[in-house]
Amino acid sequence: MIIRIDGKECACEKGEYLLTVARRNGIFIPTLCQHDSQEDGMGACRLCIVEITDRGRKSVVVSCVYPVNHEIEVETNSARILRERRMILALLASRASESLRIRQMCDFYEVPRIDRFVKSPGEKCVMCGLCAKACASLSVGAISTINRGITKKISTPYGDPSTVCIGCGACAKVCPTEAIEWEEDETTRTIWGKTFTLVHCPHCGTVVGTREQIEEAARRSGQEPELLCESCRKERMAKVMADTYGFEPS
Numbered sequence: 708m709i710i711r712i713d714g715k716e717c718a719c720e721k722g723e724y725l726l727t728v729a730r731r732n733g734i735f736i737p738t739l740c741q742h743d744s745q746e747d748g749m750g751a752c753r754l755c756i757v758e759i760t761d762r763g764r765k766s767v768v769v770s771c772v773y774p775v776n777h778e779i780e781v782e783t784n785s786a787r788i789l790r791e792r793r794m795i796l797a798l799l800a801s802r803a804s805e806s807l808r809i810r811q812m813c814d815f816y817e818v819p820r821i822d823r824f825v826k827s828p829g830e831k832c833v834m835c836g837l838c839a840k841a842c843a844s845l846s847v848g849a850i851s852t853i854n855r856g857i858t859k860k861i862s863t864p865y866g867d868p869s870t871v872c873i874g875c876g877a878c879a880k881v882c883p884t885e886a887i888e889w890e891e892d893e894t895t896r897t898i899w900g901k902t903f904t905l906v907h908c909p910h911c912g913t914v915v916g917t918r919e920q921i922e923e924a925a926r927r928s929g930q931e932p933e934l935l936c937e938s939c940r941k942e943r944m945a946k947v948m949a950d951t952y953g954f955e956p957s
């Protein structure tokens with residue numbers, strides 16, 4: 708199937724998300740809550756809105772959760788989209804007033820200052836929920852949304868150090884606004900109020916992860932805990948291949 712995005716013909720499969728099609732064709736649509744580690748979009752930040760014309764009717768859709776089912780025309784930066792995207796950014800900026808990334812996006816889209824929105828001082832989180840989704844899908848599901856309304860936030864159960872968190876840091880790495888604080892020194896990593904001991908690669912000394920993270924990976928794979936870092940592991944594999952078959956993998 709062919710659709711047109713900003714005048715460009717783009718091939719796509721029926722059911723593919725519009726954002727995926729745009730990206731594959733080199734068309735930029737801004738997002739915060741989309742991350743490559745997650746197959747589906749979340750539609751949480753709403754920044755990826757675009758205007759579509761479907762059988763003569765125009766409407767605004769959220770591209771990361773909009774499956775393409777027939778031929779449509781898409782505008783990613785129409786006047787209506789820019790107006791609505793600016794409003795969304797103004798709201799995000801009031802919610803996450805400390806986020807550098809949102810400030811930069813506001814500058815880029817020339818978002819006017821809107822004083823009537825209540826500011827959340829010191830806040831970086833936009834409550835997109837990507838961290839909780841990543842923890843559930845890639846790790847152990849240690850964090851979730853708690854409370855409602857203006858007190859809603861992402862937390863471990865009761866805000867206590869989690870009994871199941873493995874300190875992998877996946878939540879912090881996917882966070883689009885760097886809202887999740889973590890500290891790391893030579894030997895420890897602290898995140899969500901819990902301090903973990905770091906394990907170093909016995910060959911090169913690189914940090915491999917926390918002890919709990921390595922144990923969880925071993926539990927999932929059904930193999931012995933792997934203490935080597937990725938590059939030392941590859942080296943070991945190359946040596947095994949060379950010793951066994953007389954060649955190294957390309």
Ligand code: SF4
Pocket residue numbers: 841842846847848849850871872873874875876877878879898899
């Ligand atoms: S650090 Fe803890 S909360 Fe964050 S993704 Fe890993 S297990 Fe989940």
